[in-house]
Amino acid sequence: MASITIRNLDDEVKELLRRLAAENDRSMEEQARVMIRAAVEGQLGSAGRIDQIEQTLRELASARALATPAVVGKIPPRGLSGKRILLIIGGGIAAYKALDLIRRLRERGAAVRVVMTSAAQEFVTTLSAGALSADHVFTELFDRNDEHDVGHIRLSREADLLVVAPATADLMAKLANGHANDLASTVLIATDKPVLMAPAMNPRMWTHPATRRNRATLQKDGVTFVGPARGEMAESNEAGEGRMAEPLEIVAAIEALLDVGPKPLSGRKIIVTSGPTHEPIDPVRYIANRSSGKQGHAIAAALARLGADVHLVSGPVGIADPAGVKTIHVERAQEMRDAVEQLLPADAAVFVAAVADWRTENSAGEKIKKVAGEGPPVLRMVENPDILAGVGHHSQRPGLVIGFAAETQDLLRNAEAKLKKKGADLIVANDVSQGSGVGSSGVMGGDRNRVRIVSKAGVEEWPEMSKDDVAARLAALIAERLKTIVV
Numbered sequence: 178m179a180s181i182t183i184r185n186l187d188d189e190v191k192e193l194l195r196r197l198a199a200e201n202d203r204s205m206e207e208q209a210r211v212m213i214r215a216a217v218e219g220q221l222g223s224a225g226r227i228d229q230i231e232q233t234l235r236e237l238a239s240a241r242a243l244a245t246p247a248v249v250g251k252i253p254p255r256g257l258s259g260k261r262i263l264l265i266i267g268g269g270i271a272a273y274k275a276l277d278l279i280r281r282l283r284e285r286g287a288a289v290r291v292v293m294t295s296a297a298q299e300f301v302t303t304l305s306a307g308a309l310s311a312d313h314v315f316t317e318l319f320d321r322n323d324e325h326d327v328g329h330i331r332l333s334r335e336a337d338l339l340v341v342a343p344a345t346a347d348l349m350a351k352l353a354n355g356h357a358n359d360l361a362s363t364v365l366i367a368t369d370k371p372v373l374m375a376p377a378m379n380p381r382m383w384t385h386p387a388t389r390r391n392r393a394t395l396q397k398d399g400v401t402f403v404g405p406a407r408g409e410m411a412e413s414n415e416a417g418e419g420r421m422a423e424p425l426e427i428v429a430a431i432e433a434l435l436d437v438g439p440k441p442l443s444g445r446k447i448i449v450t451s452g453p454t455h456e457p458i459d460p461v462r463y464i465a466n467r468s469s470g471k472q473g474h475a476i477a478a479a480l481a482r483l484g485a486d487v488h489l490v491s492g493p494v495g496i497a498d499p500a501g502v503k504t505i506h507v508e509r510a511q512e513m514r515d516a517v518e519q520l521l522p523a524d525a526a527v528f529v530a531a532v533a534d535w536r537t538e539n540s541a542g543e544k545i546k547k548v549a550g551e552g553p554p555v556l557r558m559v560e561n562p563d564i565l566a567g568v569g570h571h572s573q574r575p576g577l578v579i580g581f582a583a584e585t586q587d588l589l590r591n592a593e594a595k596l597k598k599k600g601a602d603l604i605v606a607n608d609v610s611q612g613s614g615v616g617s618s619g620v621m622g623g624d625r626n627r628v629r630i631v632s633k634a635g636v637e638e639w640p641e642m643s644k645d646d647v648a649a650r651l652a653a654l655i656a657e658r659l660k661t662i663v664v
Protein backbone atom coordinates (compact mmCIF):
# COMPACT_ATOMS: atom_id res chain seq x y z
CA MET A 178 0.00 0.00 0.00
CA ALA A 179 1.33 3.48 -0.81
CA SER A 180 2.60 5.58 2.10
CA ILE A 181 0.20 7.91 3.93
CA THR A 182 1.17 11.48 4.76
CA ILE A 183 -0.55 12.15 8.07
CA ARG A 184 0.71 15.75 7.98
CA ASN A 185 -1.67 16.48 5.09
CA LEU A 186 -4.81 15.44 7.01
CA ASP A 187 -6.90 18.10 8.67
CA ASP A 188 -6.58 18.63 12.43
CA GLU A 189 -9.85 16.97 13.43
CA VAL A 190 -9.04 13.77 11.54
CA LYS A 191 -5.43 13.84 12.77
CA GLU A 192 -6.57 14.09 16.39
CA LEU A 193 -9.03 11.25 15.88
CA LEU A 194 -6.34 9.07 14.32
CA ARG A 195 -3.93 9.87 17.13
CA ARG A 196 -6.43 8.71 19.77
CA LEU A 197 -7.51 5.59 17.91
CA ALA A 198 -3.88 4.69 17.18
CA ALA A 199 -2.91 5.12 20.85
CA GLU A 200 -5.84 3.03 21.99
CA ASN A 201 -5.04 0.25 19.58
CA ASP A 202 -1.31 0.42 20.12
CA ARG A 203 -0.66 1.21 16.47
CA SER A 204 1.20 3.95 14.68
CA MET A 205 -1.05 6.60 13.12
CA GLU A 206 -0.11 5.35 9.67
CA GLU A 207 -1.04 1.79 10.62
CA GLN A 208 -4.36 2.95 12.08
CA ALA A 209 -5.14 4.91 8.91
CA ARG A 210 -4.27 1.84 6.82
CA VAL A 211 -6.56 -0.42 8.91
CA MET A 212 -9.45 1.99 8.42
CA ILE A 213 -8.85 2.50 4.73
CA ARG A 214 -8.35 -1.23 4.12
CA ALA A 215 -11.63 -1.96 5.89
CA ALA A 216 -13.32 0.66 3.74
CA VAL A 217 -11.89 -0.68 0.50
CA GLU A 218 -12.14 -4.37 1.26
CA GLY A 219 -15.87 -4.34 1.52
CA GLN A 220 -16.86 -3.42 5.07
CA LEU A 221 -18.51 -0.48 3.34
CA GLY A 222 -20.94 -1.11 0.50
CA SER A 223 -19.65 -0.43 -2.98
CA ALA A 224 -21.98 2.51 -3.50
CA GLY A 225 -21.31 5.82 -1.84
CA ARG A 226 -18.00 4.83 -0.20
CA ILE A 227 -16.77 8.36 0.22
CA ASP A 228 -20.06 9.35 1.85
CA GLN A 229 -19.77 6.42 4.21
CA ILE A 230 -16.18 7.21 5.13
CA GLU A 231 -17.30 10.74 5.95
CA GLN A 232 -20.23 9.39 7.97
CA THR A 233 -17.87 7.06 9.83
CA LEU A 234 -15.53 9.87 10.76
CA ARG A 235 -18.48 11.91 11.99
CA GLU A 236 -19.75 8.95 14.08
CA LEU A 237 -16.33 8.38 15.56
CA ALA A 238 -15.96 12.06 16.39
CA SER A 239 -19.35 12.14 18.09
CA ALA A 240 -18.68 8.92 20.03
CA ARG A 241 -15.47 10.56 21.20
CA ALA A 242 -17.34 13.67 22.32
CA LEU A 243 -19.99 11.61 24.11
CA ALA A 244 -17.37 9.52 25.84
CA THR A 245 -15.10 12.28 27.12
CA PRO A 246 -14.69 11.38 30.81
CA ALA A 247 -17.02 13.56 32.84
CA VAL A 248 -14.26 14.68 35.16
CA VAL A 249 -11.45 15.89 32.96
CA GLY A 250 -8.36 13.78 33.36
CA LYS A 251 -10.16 11.13 35.39
CA ILE A 252 -9.77 7.65 33.91
CA PRO A 253 -12.69 5.37 34.78
CA PRO A 254 -11.72 2.36 36.92
CA ARG A 255 -10.82 -0.67 34.78
CA GLY A 256 -13.43 -2.82 36.52
CA LEU A 257 -14.14 -4.87 33.41
CA SER A 258 -10.53 -5.88 32.72
CA GLY A 259 -10.34 -9.29 31.11
CA LYS A 260 -14.09 -9.44 30.43
CA ARG A 261 -15.25 -10.21 26.90
CA ILE A 262 -18.49 -8.64 25.72
CA LEU A 263 -20.26 -9.62 22.52
CA LEU A 264 -22.32 -6.57 21.57
CA ILE A 265 -25.18 -7.12 19.12
CA ILE A 266 -26.33 -3.87 17.55
CA GLY A 267 -29.92 -3.92 16.24
CA GLY A 268 -31.47 -1.66 13.64
CA GLY A 269 -32.88 1.27 15.58
CA ILE A 270 -32.23 4.98 15.84
CA ALA A 271 -30.44 4.38 19.16
CA ALA A 272 -27.69 2.40 17.32
CA TYR A 273 -25.48 5.50 17.50
CA LYS A 274 -25.47 5.19 21.30
CA ALA A 275 -24.05 1.67 20.92
CA LEU A 276 -20.86 3.30 19.60
CA ASP A 277 -20.51 5.25 22.83
CA LEU A 278 -21.21 2.03 24.74
CA ILE A 279 -18.28 0.30 22.99
CA ARG A 280 -15.96 3.08 24.08
CA ARG A 281 -17.28 3.10 27.66
CA LEU A 282 -16.72 -0.66 27.91
CA ARG A 283 -13.21 -0.48 26.47
CA GLU A 284 -12.31 2.39 28.83
CA ARG A 285 -13.13 -0.03 31.62
CA GLY A 286 -10.85 -2.70 30.21
CA ALA A 287 -13.41 -4.95 28.48
CA ALA A 288 -12.73 -6.55 25.10
CA VAL A 289 -15.71 -5.82 22.85
CA ARG A 290 -16.61 -7.82 19.78
CA VAL A 291 -19.47 -6.51 17.65
CA VAL A 292 -22.20 -8.20 15.61
CA MET A 293 -24.39 -5.87 13.55
CA THR A 294 -27.70 -6.78 11.95
CA SER A 295 -28.19 -5.64 8.38
CA ALA A 296 -30.76 -3.07 9.62
CA ALA A 297 -28.18 -1.73 12.12
CA GLN A 298 -25.87 -0.94 9.21
CA GLU A 299 -28.50 1.48 7.92
CA PHE A 300 -27.94 3.57 11.05
CA VAL A 301 -24.20 3.32 11.79
CA THR A 302 -21.27 1.93 9.80
CA THR A 303 -19.35 -1.26 10.58
CA LEU A 304 -16.25 0.85 10.15
CA SER A 305 -17.12 3.01 13.18
CA ALA A 306 -17.94 -0.02 15.31
CA GLY A 307 -14.75 -1.74 14.11
CA ALA A 308 -12.53 1.27 14.78
CA LEU A 309 -13.96 1.70 18.28
CA SER A 310 -13.86 -2.01 19.18
CA ALA A 311 -10.46 -2.51 17.48
CA ASP A 312 -11.79 -5.76 16.05
CA HIS A 313 -13.54 -7.05 12.97
CA VAL A 314 -17.29 -6.46 12.98
CA PHE A 315 -19.35 -9.57 12.24
CA THR A 316 -22.42 -9.26 10.04
CA GLU A 317 -22.94 -12.45 8.01
CA LEU A 318 -24.13 -15.89 9.03
CA PHE A 319 -22.83 -17.50 5.85
CA ASP A 320 -19.58 -15.91 4.77
CA ARG A 321 -17.16 -18.41 3.34
CA ASN A 322 -14.96 -15.67 1.91
CA ASP A 323 -14.57 -13.88 5.21
CA GLU A 324 -11.13 -14.56 6.60
CA HIS A 325 -12.37 -13.29 9.95
CA ASP A 326 -15.31 -15.72 10.05
CA VAL A 327 -15.21 -17.43 13.43
CA GLY A 328 -18.68 -18.97 13.30
CA HIS A 329 -21.69 -18.24 15.43
CA ILE A 330 -20.88 -20.83 18.09
CA ARG A 331 -17.37 -19.49 18.63
CA LEU A 332 -18.66 -15.91 18.84
CA SER A 333 -20.81 -16.91 21.76
CA ARG A 334 -18.23 -19.25 23.31
CA GLU A 335 -15.58 -16.54 23.31
CA ALA A 336 -17.75 -14.06 25.27
CA ASP A 337 -18.58 -13.73 28.96
CA LEU A 338 -21.79 -11.85 28.23
CA LEU A 339 -23.98 -11.00 25.24
CA VAL A 340 -25.43 -7.48 25.15
CA VAL A 341 -28.13 -6.46 22.67
CA ALA A 342 -28.22 -2.66 22.29
CA PRO A 343 -30.42 -1.40 20.88
CA ALA A 344 -32.67 -4.45 21.20
CA THR A 345 -35.29 -3.94 18.50
CA ALA A 346 -38.84 -5.24 18.73
CA ASP A 347 -37.77 -7.58 15.94
CA LEU A 348 -34.74 -9.05 17.78
CA MET A 349 -36.83 -9.53 20.93
CA ALA A 350 -39.53 -11.30 18.90
CA LYS A 351 -36.97 -13.52 17.18
CA LEU A 352 -35.31 -14.70 20.38
CA ALA A 353 -38.61 -15.11 22.25
CA ASN A 354 -39.86 -17.37 19.46
CA GLY A 355 -36.65 -19.20 18.68
CA HIS A 356 -35.92 -17.77 15.22
CA ALA A 357 -32.37 -18.01 13.89
CA ASN A 358 -32.28 -16.58 10.38
CA ASP A 359 -29.34 -14.19 10.57
CA LEU A 360 -26.08 -13.97 12.50
CA ALA A 361 -27.45 -11.94 15.44
CA SER A 362 -30.48 -14.17 16.09
CA THR A 363 -28.44 -17.35 15.57
CA VAL A 364 -25.74 -16.27 18.04
CA LEU A 365 -28.45 -15.36 20.55
CA ILE A 366 -30.13 -18.75 20.38
CA ALA A 367 -26.84 -20.66 20.28
CA THR A 368 -25.45 -19.16 23.48
CA ASP A 369 -25.31 -20.45 27.02
CA LYS A 370 -23.92 -17.13 28.29
CA PRO A 371 -26.01 -14.49 30.09
CA VAL A 372 -27.88 -12.11 27.77
CA LEU A 373 -28.61 -8.45 28.56
CA MET A 374 -31.07 -6.55 26.38
CA ALA A 375 -31.41 -2.76 26.19
CA PRO A 376 -34.66 -2.26 24.25
CA ALA A 377 -35.25 0.89 22.23
CA MET A 378 -38.34 1.54 20.20
CA ASN A 379 -41.34 3.75 19.66
CA PRO A 380 -43.62 3.73 22.77
CA ARG A 381 -46.44 2.13 20.77
CA MET A 382 -44.14 -0.69 19.69
CA TRP A 383 -42.97 -1.14 23.29
CA THR A 384 -46.49 -1.28 24.73
CA HIS A 385 -47.88 -3.50 21.98
CA PRO A 386 -49.21 -6.76 23.47
CA ALA A 387 -46.84 -8.77 21.22
CA THR A 388 -43.75 -6.97 22.56
CA ARG A 389 -45.02 -7.31 26.15
CA ARG A 390 -45.53 -11.04 25.62
CA ASN A 391 -42.07 -11.39 24.12
CA ARG A 392 -40.49 -9.50 26.98
CA ALA A 393 -42.25 -11.69 29.57
CA THR A 394 -41.11 -14.83 27.70
CA LEU A 395 -37.52 -13.61 27.49
CA GLN A 396 -37.48 -12.73 31.20
CA LYS A 397 -38.77 -16.21 32.00
CA ASP A 398 -35.96 -17.61 29.84
CA GLY A 399 -33.41 -15.71 31.93
CA VAL A 400 -32.73 -12.66 29.75
CA THR A 401 -32.00 -9.52 31.80
CA PHE A 402 -33.34 -6.13 30.71
CA VAL A 403 -32.01 -2.64 31.27
CA GLY A 404 -34.51 0.09 30.40
CA PRO A 405 -36.17 1.34 28.39
CA ALA A 406 -36.71 4.75 29.95
CA ARG A 407 -39.48 7.26 29.46
CA GLY A 408 -38.80 10.46 27.58
CA GLU A 409 -38.73 12.27 24.27
CA MET A 410 -38.29 10.03 21.23
CA ALA A 411 -36.18 10.86 18.18
CA GLU A 412 -39.42 11.19 16.19
CA SER A 413 -40.90 14.65 16.65
CA ASN A 414 -43.93 14.94 18.94
CA GLU A 415 -43.40 11.47 20.37
CA ALA A 416 -42.83 10.81 24.05
CA GLY A 417 -43.32 7.83 26.31
CA GLU A 418 -41.57 4.63 27.35
CA GLY A 419 -39.13 3.30 24.78
CA ARG A 420 -35.87 5.29 24.94
CA MET A 421 -32.80 3.11 25.22
CA ALA A 422 -31.05 3.23 28.62
CA GLU A 423 -28.00 5.50 28.55
CA PRO A 424 -24.62 3.82 27.86
CA LEU A 425 -23.50 4.25 31.48
CA GLU A 426 -26.71 2.61 32.73
CA ILE A 427 -25.98 -0.31 30.41
CA VAL A 428 -22.40 -0.45 31.71
CA ALA A 429 -23.78 -0.56 35.27
CA ALA A 430 -26.11 -3.40 34.31
CA ILE A 431 -23.18 -5.28 32.72
CA GLU A 432 -21.05 -4.79 35.83
CA ALA A 433 -23.91 -6.02 38.01
CA LEU A 434 -24.45 -9.10 35.80
CA LEU A 435 -20.76 -9.94 35.68
CA ASP A 436 -20.51 -9.23 39.37
CA VAL A 437 -17.14 -7.48 39.07
CA GLY A 438 -15.22 -5.25 41.50
CA PRO A 439 -14.76 -5.21 45.29
CA LYS A 440 -17.90 -5.71 47.39
CA PRO A 441 -17.32 -3.85 50.68
CA LEU A 442 -21.09 -3.50 51.17
CA SER A 443 -22.01 -7.13 50.71
CA GLY A 444 -24.44 -8.27 53.41
CA ARG A 445 -25.60 -4.66 54.02
CA LYS A 446 -29.19 -3.63 53.39
CA ILE A 447 -29.57 -0.04 52.23
CA ILE A 448 -32.74 1.95 51.50
CA VAL A 449 -32.56 4.77 48.94
CA THR A 450 -35.36 7.16 47.96
CA SER A 451 -35.29 9.00 44.65
CA GLY A 452 -37.27 11.27 42.35
CA PRO A 453 -40.14 13.64 43.06
CA THR A 454 -43.52 12.87 44.58
CA HIS A 455 -46.81 13.64 42.87
CA GLU A 456 -49.50 14.96 45.18
CA PRO A 457 -52.91 14.70 43.53
CA ILE A 458 -55.29 17.65 43.23
CA ASP A 459 -57.88 15.62 41.36
CA PRO A 460 -57.67 12.46 39.19
CA VAL A 461 -55.80 14.33 36.41
CA ARG A 462 -53.86 17.09 38.15
CA TYR A 463 -51.05 16.94 40.67
CA ILE A 464 -48.41 19.01 42.45
CA ALA A 465 -44.87 17.95 41.56
CA ASN A 466 -41.31 19.26 41.41
CA ARG A 467 -38.39 19.19 38.96
CA SER A 468 -36.50 16.25 40.48
CA SER A 469 -35.48 13.77 37.74
CA GLY A 470 -34.34 10.90 39.97
CA LYS A 471 -30.94 10.84 38.23
CA GLN A 472 -28.91 11.39 41.40
CA GLY A 473 -30.91 8.98 43.59
CA HIS A 474 -30.94 6.24 40.96
CA ALA A 475 -27.18 6.68 40.40
CA ILE A 476 -26.59 6.32 44.15
CA ALA A 477 -28.71 3.16 44.30
CA ALA A 478 -26.76 1.68 41.37
CA ALA A 479 -23.38 2.66 42.87
CA LEU A 480 -24.28 1.04 46.21
CA ALA A 481 -25.42 -2.13 44.41
CA ARG A 482 -22.10 -2.24 42.53
CA LEU A 483 -20.35 -2.33 45.92
CA GLY A 484 -22.43 -5.37 46.84
CA ALA A 485 -25.22 -3.80 48.94
CA ASP A 486 -28.74 -5.21 48.95
CA VAL A 487 -30.36 -2.00 47.72
CA HIS A 488 -34.07 -1.19 47.99
CA LEU A 489 -34.94 1.88 45.96
CA VAL A 490 -38.22 3.66 46.64
CA SER A 491 -38.78 5.79 43.58
CA GLY A 492 -41.27 8.54 42.87
CA PRO A 493 -42.50 8.97 39.26
CA VAL A 494 -39.41 9.42 37.05
CA GLY A 495 -38.58 9.11 33.36
CA ILE A 496 -35.45 6.99 33.78
CA ALA A 497 -34.93 3.23 33.87
CA ASP A 498 -34.86 1.23 37.12
CA PRO A 499 -31.19 0.71 38.00
CA ALA A 500 -29.80 -2.76 37.41
CA GLY A 501 -29.21 -4.99 40.42
CA VAL A 502 -31.54 -2.96 42.63
CA LYS A 503 -35.01 -3.80 43.99
CA THR A 504 -37.19 -0.89 42.95
CA ILE A 505 -40.57 0.00 44.46
CA HIS A 506 -42.57 2.62 42.57
CA VAL A 507 -44.72 5.10 44.49
CA GLU A 508 -46.46 8.39 43.69
CA ARG A 509 -47.27 10.24 46.89
CA ALA A 510 -45.18 11.18 49.95
CA GLN A 511 -47.37 9.06 52.23
CA GLU A 512 -46.83 6.03 49.99
CA MET A 513 -43.08 6.70 50.04
CA ARG A 514 -43.08 6.91 53.84
CA ASP A 515 -45.05 3.64 54.14
CA ALA A 516 -42.73 1.84 51.70
CA VAL A 517 -39.63 3.06 53.56
CA GLU A 518 -41.01 2.05 56.98
CA GLN A 519 -41.88 -1.40 55.72
CA LEU A 520 -38.27 -1.83 54.58
CA LEU A 521 -36.86 -1.23 58.09
CA PRO A 522 -34.64 -2.47 59.65
CA ALA A 523 -31.72 -1.59 57.39
CA ASP A 524 -28.03 -0.80 57.80
CA ALA A 525 -28.26 2.59 56.08
CA ALA A 526 -30.82 4.84 54.45
CA VAL A 527 -30.14 7.57 51.91
CA PHE A 528 -32.98 10.02 51.33
CA VAL A 529 -32.41 11.63 47.97
CA ALA A 530 -36.07 12.02 46.88
CA ALA A 531 -37.48 15.53 46.64
CA VAL A 532 -40.57 14.84 48.74
CA ALA A 533 -43.33 17.42 48.55
CA ASP A 534 -43.61 19.27 51.87
CA TRP A 535 -47.35 19.71 51.40
CA ARG A 536 -50.28 17.96 49.80
CA THR A 537 -53.85 19.04 49.25
CA GLU A 538 -56.02 18.23 52.25
CA ASN A 539 -58.51 16.31 50.15
CA SER A 540 -57.92 15.50 46.52
CA ALA A 541 -61.14 15.68 44.52
CA GLY A 542 -62.66 12.35 43.40
CA GLU A 543 -63.65 13.84 40.03
CA LYS A 544 -61.89 16.31 37.76
CA ILE A 545 -62.48 19.83 39.10
CA LYS A 546 -64.51 21.68 36.45
CA LYS A 547 -64.13 25.29 35.48
CA VAL A 548 -67.47 26.91 36.27
CA ALA A 549 -68.29 30.29 34.73
CA GLY A 550 -68.42 33.03 37.34
CA GLU A 551 -67.09 30.84 40.18
CA GLY A 552 -63.38 31.73 40.01
CA PRO A 553 -60.48 29.34 40.66
CA PRO A 554 -60.74 26.67 43.38
CA VAL A 555 -58.92 27.26 46.67
CA LEU A 556 -56.52 24.44 47.48
CA ARG A 557 -56.11 23.82 51.21
CA MET A 558 -52.73 22.31 51.89
CA VAL A 559 -51.62 20.11 54.78
CA GLU A 560 -48.13 19.00 55.73
CA ASN A 561 -46.75 15.74 54.39
CA PRO A 562 -44.91 13.29 56.63
CA ASP A 563 -41.22 14.14 57.07
CA ILE A 564 -39.70 10.82 55.98
CA LEU A 565 -36.09 11.68 56.86
CA ALA A 566 -36.97 12.93 60.36
CA GLY A 567 -39.29 9.95 60.88
CA VAL A 568 -36.50 7.46 60.15
CA GLY A 569 -33.85 9.60 61.90
CA HIS A 570 -35.81 9.24 65.15
CA HIS A 571 -37.29 5.79 64.54
CA SER A 572 -36.92 2.95 67.06
CA GLN A 573 -35.44 0.92 64.20
CA ARG A 574 -33.19 3.75 63.01
CA PRO A 575 -30.52 2.47 60.59
CA GLY A 576 -26.91 2.86 61.77
CA LEU A 577 -26.30 5.47 59.07
CA VAL A 578 -28.93 7.99 57.97
CA ILE A 579 -28.15 10.40 55.12
CA GLY A 580 -30.41 13.19 53.89
CA PHE A 581 -30.18 15.51 50.90
CA ALA A 582 -30.81 19.22 51.21
CA ALA A 583 -31.71 20.95 47.97
CA GLU A 584 -31.63 24.65 48.69
CA THR A 585 -31.76 27.84 46.68
CA GLN A 586 -30.42 30.09 49.46
CA ASP A 587 -28.45 29.87 52.73
CA LEU A 588 -27.30 26.41 51.67
CA LEU A 589 -24.98 25.64 54.57
CA ARG A 590 -27.09 27.18 57.34
CA ASN A 591 -30.15 25.24 56.17
CA ALA A 592 -28.15 22.00 55.81
CA GLU A 593 -26.67 22.33 59.31
CA ALA A 594 -30.13 23.01 60.78
CA LYS A 595 -31.51 20.00 58.93
CA LEU A 596 -28.75 17.76 60.27
CA LYS A 597 -29.75 18.52 63.87
CA LYS A 598 -33.51 18.59 63.43
CA LYS A 599 -33.84 15.41 61.39
CA GLY A 600 -31.52 13.13 63.34
CA ALA A 601 -29.30 12.53 60.30
CA ASP A 602 -25.61 11.58 60.35
CA LEU A 603 -24.82 13.37 57.10
CA ILE A 604 -26.54 15.92 54.92
CA VAL A 605 -25.57 16.15 51.29
CA ALA A 606 -26.26 19.77 50.44
CA ASN A 607 -26.68 21.01 46.89
CA ASP A 608 -27.51 24.39 45.47
CA VAL A 609 -30.41 23.87 43.09
CA SER A 610 -30.90 27.50 42.14
CA GLN A 611 -30.87 28.29 38.42
CA GLY A 612 -27.80 30.44 38.95
CA SER A 613 -25.82 27.69 40.70
CA GLY A 614 -23.47 27.54 37.72
CA VAL A 615 -23.60 23.70 37.67
CA GLY A 616 -23.83 22.14 34.20
CA SER A 617 -25.78 23.82 31.44
CA SER A 618 -29.20 22.76 32.70
CA GLY A 619 -28.66 23.22 36.45
CA VAL A 620 -28.70 20.50 39.12
CA MET A 621 -32.39 19.53 38.91
CA GLY A 622 -32.85 17.45 35.79
CA GLY A 623 -29.22 17.93 34.71
CA ASP A 624 -26.37 15.40 34.72
CA ARG A 625 -23.94 17.23 36.96
CA ASN A 626 -23.87 18.18 40.61
CA ARG A 627 -21.73 20.03 43.13
CA VAL A 628 -22.33 18.97 46.71
CA ARG A 629 -21.10 19.62 50.21
CA ILE A 630 -21.10 16.92 52.84
CA VAL A 631 -22.28 18.36 56.13
CA SER A 632 -21.74 16.38 59.33
CA LYS A 633 -21.07 17.09 63.00
CA ALA A 634 -17.36 17.04 62.09
CA GLY A 635 -17.76 19.95 59.66
CA VAL A 636 -18.29 20.60 55.97
CA GLU A 637 -16.49 18.86 53.11
CA GLU A 638 -16.75 20.49 49.67
CA TRP A 639 -16.71 18.23 46.63
CA PRO A 640 -15.90 19.69 43.20
CA GLU A 641 -18.52 19.76 40.44
CA MET A 642 -18.74 16.34 38.81
CA SER A 643 -21.22 14.07 37.05
CA LYS A 644 -24.04 12.63 39.15
CA ASP A 645 -22.54 9.18 38.54
CA ASP A 646 -19.25 10.34 40.03
CA VAL A 647 -21.03 11.91 43.04
CA ALA A 648 -22.83 8.58 43.48
CA ALA A 649 -19.63 6.52 43.30
CA ARG A 650 -17.87 8.78 45.79
CA LEU A 651 -20.83 8.78 48.19
CA ALA A 652 -21.12 4.97 47.96
CA ALA A 653 -17.41 4.69 48.86
CA LEU A 654 -17.98 7.06 51.81
CA ILE A 655 -20.95 4.97 53.00
CA ALA A 656 -18.84 1.79 52.76
CA GLU A 657 -16.12 3.49 54.82
CA ARG A 658 -18.60 4.67 57.49
CA LEU A 659 -20.35 1.32 57.73
CA LYS A 660 -17.02 -0.41 58.42
CA THR A 661 -17.18 1.08 61.91
CA ILE A 662 -20.81 0.07 62.43
CA VAL A 663 -21.16 -3.57 63.46
CA VAL A 664 -24.33 -5.35 62.29
Ligand SMILES: Cc1cc2nc3c(=O)[nH]c(=O)nc-3n(C[C@H](O)[C@H](O)[C@H](O)COP(=O)(O)O)c2cc1C
Nearest residue numbers: 267268269270294296297345346347348377378379
Ligand atom coordinates in the same frame (compact mmCIF):
# COMPACT_ATOMS: atom_id res chain seq x y z
C1 LIG B 1 -35.93 5.18 10.59
C2 LIG B 1 -36.23 3.89 11.29
C3 LIG B 1 -36.08 3.81 12.65
C4 LIG B 1 -36.36 2.62 13.33
N1 LIG B 1 -36.19 2.57 14.68
C5 LIG B 1 -36.48 1.44 15.33
C6 LIG B 1 -36.33 1.37 16.74
O1 LIG B 1 -35.90 2.33 17.39
N2 LIG B 1 -36.65 0.21 17.36
C7 LIG B 1 -37.11 -0.88 16.68
O2 LIG B 1 -37.41 -1.88 17.31
N3 LIG B 1 -37.25 -0.83 15.34
C8 LIG B 1 -36.95 0.28 14.65
N4 LIG B 1 -37.10 0.32 13.29
C9 LIG B 1 -37.54 -0.87 12.58
C10 LIG B 1 -36.38 -1.85 12.45
O3 LIG B 1 -35.29 -1.24 11.79
C11 LIG B 1 -36.86 -3.09 11.67
O4 LIG B 1 -37.82 -3.78 12.43
C12 LIG B 1 -35.71 -4.02 11.34
O5 LIG B 1 -36.23 -5.14 10.64
C13 LIG B 1 -35.00 -4.50 12.57
O6 LIG B 1 -33.99 -5.39 12.20
P1 LIG B 1 -33.02 -6.05 13.27
O7 LIG B 1 -33.85 -6.44 14.42
O8 LIG B 1 -32.45 -7.24 12.54
O9 LIG B 1 -31.96 -5.07 13.58
C14 LIG B 1 -36.81 1.48 12.60
C15 LIG B 1 -36.94 1.58 11.21
C16 LIG B 1 -36.67 2.76 10.56
C17 LIG B 1 -36.82 2.82 9.09
